[in-house]
Amino acid sequence: MTKKIFNSVITVAGIVLLASAVIIMGCLYNYFENVREDGLKDELALSAAAVEDSGISYLEKVRSGSCRITWIASDGTVLYDTVTGTKSKENHSGRAEVQSALETGEGQSNRYSGTLLEKTIYYAKRMEDGTVLRISVSSATAGRLALGMLPPVMAAFVIALAMSGMLARRLSRRIVKPLNNLDLEHPLENDTYEEISPLLNRISRQNNKIKEQFKELKQRETEFTQVTACMKEGLVLMDKHGIILSINPAANKIFGLTKDSTGQDFLIVYRNHEIAQCIKNAMETGHSETQQPGYGREYQFDASRIESAGGVMGAVLLVFDITEKVMAERNRREFTANVSHELKTPLQGITGSAELIENGMVKQEDLPRFTGHIRREAARLVALVEDIIKLSQLDEKTGYVKEETCLYEIAEEVVENLGDIARKRNIDIKISGERVVICGVRKLLYEIIYNLCDNAIKYNIDGGKVKVNIEKTKGNAVLTVSDTGIGIPQEHTSRVFERFYRVDKSHSKASGGTGLGLSIVKHAAAYHDGTIDLQSVAGKGTKVQVIFPLCSQNFHKNY
Amino acid sequence: MRSQFDKQLALLNKEMIGMGALCEEIISKVLKVLADGDGQLLNGIVTLGAEIDQKERTIETLCLKLLLQQQPVAGDLRQISAALKMITDMERIGDQAEDIAEIIPFVVNRPAKADSLLHEMAEASINMVTESVDAFVGHNVELAKKVIFDDDIVDNYFTQIKQELIAEIIKNPEDGECSIDLLMIAKYFERIGDHATNIAEWVEFSVTGVHKEG
Numbered sequence: 185m186t187k188k189i190f191n192s193v194i195t196v197a198g199i200v201l202l203a204s205a206v207i208i209m210g211c212l213y214n215y216f217e218n219v220r221e222d223g224l225k226d227e228l229a230l231s232a233a234a235v236e237d238s239g240i241s242y243l244e245k246v247r248s249g250s251c252r253i254t255w256i257a258s259d260g261t262v263l264y265d266t267v268t269g270t271k272s273k274e275n276h277s278g279r280a281e282v283q284s285a286l287e288t289g290e291g292q293s294n295r296y297s298g299t300l301l302e303k304t305i306y307y308a309k310r311m312e313d314g315t316v317l318r319i320s321v322s323s324a325t326a327g328r329l330a331l332g333m334l335p336p337v338m339a340a341f342v343i344a345l346a347m348s349g350m351l352a353r354r355l356s357r358r359i360v361k362p363l364n365n366l367d368l369e370h371p372l373e374n375d376t377y378e379e380i381s382p383l384l385n386r387i388s389r390q391n392n393k394i395k396e397q398f399k400e401l402k403q404r405e406t407e408f409t410q411v412t413a414c415m416k417e418g419l420v421l422m423d424k425h426g427i428i429l430s431i432n433p434a435a436n437k438i439f440g441l442t443k444d445s446t447g448q449d450f451l452i453v454y455r456n457h458e459i460a461q462c463i464k465n466a467m468e469t470g471h472s473e474t475q476q477p478g479y480g481r482e483y484q485f486d487a488s489r490i491e492s493a494g495g496v497m498g499a500v501l502l503v504f505d506i507t508e509k510v511m512a513e514r515n516r517r518e519f520t521a522n523v524s525h526e527l528k529t530p531l532q533g534i535t536g537s538a539e540l541i542e543n544g545m546v547k548q549e550d551l552p553r554f555t556g557h558i559r560r561e562a563a564r565l566v567a568l569v570e571d572i573i574k575l576s577q578l579d580e581k582t583g584y585v586k587e588e589t590c591l592y593e594i595a596e597e598v599v600e601n602l603g604d605i606a607r608k609r610n611i612d613i614k615i616s617g618e619r620v621v622i623c624g625v626r627k628l629l630y631e632i633i634y635n636l637c638d639n640a641i642k643y644n645i646d647g648g649k650v651k652v653n654i655e656k657t658k659g660n661a662v663l664t665v666s667d668t669g670i671g672i673p674q675e676h677t678s679r680v681f682e683r684f685y686r687v688d689k690s691h692s693k694a695s696g697g698t699g700l701g702l703s704i705v706k707h708a709a710a711y712h713d714g715t716i717d718l719q720s721v722a723g724k725g726t727k728v729q730v731i732f733p734l735c736s737q738n739f740h741k742n743y
Numbered sequence: 744m745r746s747q748f749d750k751q752l753a754l755l756n757k758e759m760i761g762m763g764a765l766c767e768e769i770i771s772k773v774l775k776v777l778a779d780g781d782g783q784l785l786n787g788i789v790t791l792g793a794e795i796d797q798k799e800r801t802i803e804t805l806c807l808k809l810l811l812q813q814q815p816v817a818g819d820l821r822q823i824s825a826a827l828k829m830i831t832d833m834e835r836i837g838d839q840a841e842d843i844a845e846i847i848p849f850v851v852n853r854p855a856k857a858d859s860l861l862h863e864m865a866e867a868s869i870n871m872v873t874e875s876v877d878a879f880v881g882h883n884v885e886l887a888k889k890v891i892f893d894d895d896i897v898d899n900y901f902t903q904i905k906q907e908l909i910a911e912i913i914k915n916p917e918d919g920e921c922s923i924d925l926l927m928i929a930k931y932f933e934r935i936g937d938h939a940t941n942i943a944e945w946v947e948f949s950v951t952g953v954h955k956e957g
Binding site: 460 | 757761791
């Protein structure tokens with residue numbers, strides 16, 4: 185600003201200075217020239233009069249002086265010259281002023297010296313006797329005058345330079361000061377030059393626009409944060425170098441992060457080669473996914489590239505918890521495998537026996553043994569299919585009506601039905617406790633108690649004991665079946681309720697049963713909102729507790 | 744100039760972490776093969792080993808480029824020189840993991856006691872590698888010291904396994920080969936522990952400027 189003002193001022197000053205110098209010089213020079221010429225003419229006239237009057241003696245008297253007077257004869261020879269003081273043979277008839285004086289009576293000419301800095305003015309006049317008197321004076325040219333004026337002009341220029349510098353500084357400071365003090369937050373409230381009010385208006389408009397956009401952005405960010413915060417899936421946004429831009433709380437939990445890791449490299453935050461590779465693949469190909477275990481759970485990582493305007497902006501990583509899905513898949517696979525295996529085994533026995541009989545390879549006396557075998561296997565198959573049907577009915581959760589049922593009565597019925605089997609192995613089975621009534625499905629409750637007691641007898645030692653206890657605690661009915669049997673090893677206790685799961689992997693038929701009993705117990709208990717607690721010590725015995733909620737007060741009103 | 748340098752240093756850091764992640768991956772795969780006998784993973788281990796070698800080359804080139812072009816001093820120089828030393832150890836970890844994977848098919852029927860010990864030892868040495876990389880990532884001297892201290896635990900396991908295997912050979916001389924192979928595996932894990940210790944020592948050096956104090 186200062187520089188610009190300075191430049192303008194100095195330019196103006198320079199131009200004015202130069203112009204005035206030129207104009208003044210031109211005027212003055214002309215004026216002096218005229219004065220001098222007039223003077224010279226007068227002098228010539230006087231001299232001519234004097235020479236005519238007194239001859240050469242006059243000229244001899246005026247030898248000194250700034251003027252040079254030459255008396256030239258009509259043939260051009262110099263009669264006298266006041267500078268040399270002598271006659272000379274030099275012929276002046278060729279000179280322009282002398283020639284014109286000889287012809288017209290008067291003549292004038294200017295001659296410049298070699299350097300152009302000086303010129304000589306000649307005036308010649310023909311006298312009455314035909315001779316010519318010439319006067320000359322040397323005078324400074326306009327160039328010389330200009331040269332002479334250079335120092336003062338320069339001095340003036342320097343002064344102008346200094347003054348315009350100072351002026352420019354002060355001026356710019358004065359102009360800029362109110363601009364610097366502008367309040368750009370509230371541009372319209374400023375009291376300053378009216379020339380800049382359009383600018384202030386524009387700033388004001390832009391300020392408002394920025395504010396609005398900022399507000400909108402803020403709102404969008406809040407929305408985004410809220411949406412991602414509520415997500416169950418982990419979400420990580422990162423730029424193309426893998427720097428985390430945003431990470432939601434679910435992702436923080438999955439990666440076990442406690443502090444905000446925005447702005448850090450994802451690899452530093454969670455170091456896993458497979459995931460890093462997955463992200464890298466996504467950046468290159470657009471999409472990539474991988475499954476990785478982490479902190480005891482199974483996660484699926486989906487990475488996708490974010491593109492904008494043809495360039496890769498970054499990647500988004502979605503993390504799903506697929507633990508349950510993986511488990512369910514495993515269970516289903518095992519179930520299918522088990523069902524086919526369980527169904528096939530008795531059928532093979534039946535086919536084998538039937539083939540032997542068909543080919544007549546069975547002796548008459550062995551026939552009852554083989555047909556008995558076929559019947560037993562078929563019965564087993566029926567029991568198995570029945571159990572599967574029960575389970576699928578329980579899965580459907582339909583077709584059952586809840587009514588007030590006494591657990592103790594059912595237990596008595598079960599014990600009566602199982603009495604024969606228990607007696608065969610000399611196992612003592614007893615019921616204790618009180619008569620507790622809950623609202624439930626009689627058939628299902630029977631299944632629960634029957635299966636628990638059946639297991640307690642089946643996996644007992646000969647001469648062992650089975651105790652069934654039913655009691656009421658606050659708000660709950662508790663059914664306890666305990667035995668003195670072989671027990672379940674610790675590592676199996678969590679899985680015995682799975683379908684076809686057997687502690688004894690060989691699926692031995694020695695103990696009979698379908699492998700679905702406890703699974704039915706689990707589902708039936710769940711149908712009654714009951715919980716199961718299993719405690720077992722290998723070799724000592726097992727205690728299974730099923731806790732049912734008691735009938736709610738308004739049960740009758742609902743049904 | 745400096746910002747370019749910083750960028751390259753960040754890249755170096757990232758590559759180092761990537762290499763650390765590769766090392767963790769390869770030994771956890773080895774552990775899985777050891778536990779489940781899943782032969783399919785063996786191919787993956789070889790690929791990972793090649794990847795680790797490749798990574799070592801990349802980091803080495805990067806380090807040398809940094810040294811030549813930027814002429815770093817003080818902390819930067821320590822970091823780069825420590826990185827140069829560390830990748831050698833990391834590469835050795837990868838090699839040893841591959842060596843273990845090669846032996847595993849020959850030790851299918853191994854004695855239970857030695858097997859469970861070996862498992863614990865493997866987990867301890869993996870833990871050491873993980874922690875040494877963690878120490879590098881977080882410039883954590885305390886964690887590095889813990890890794891250096893933990894080396895004794897792995898050494899202890901090695902001694903125990905050795906004794907167990909000696910007893911096993913005396914009992915079943917005909918299964919001697921399997922025992923010797925197991926001893927080799929244990930030795931490799933012990934070496935992995937040593938390399939993790941080395942890494943931790945270099946982490947300590949890069950942070951404090953003191954290598955193997957006291």
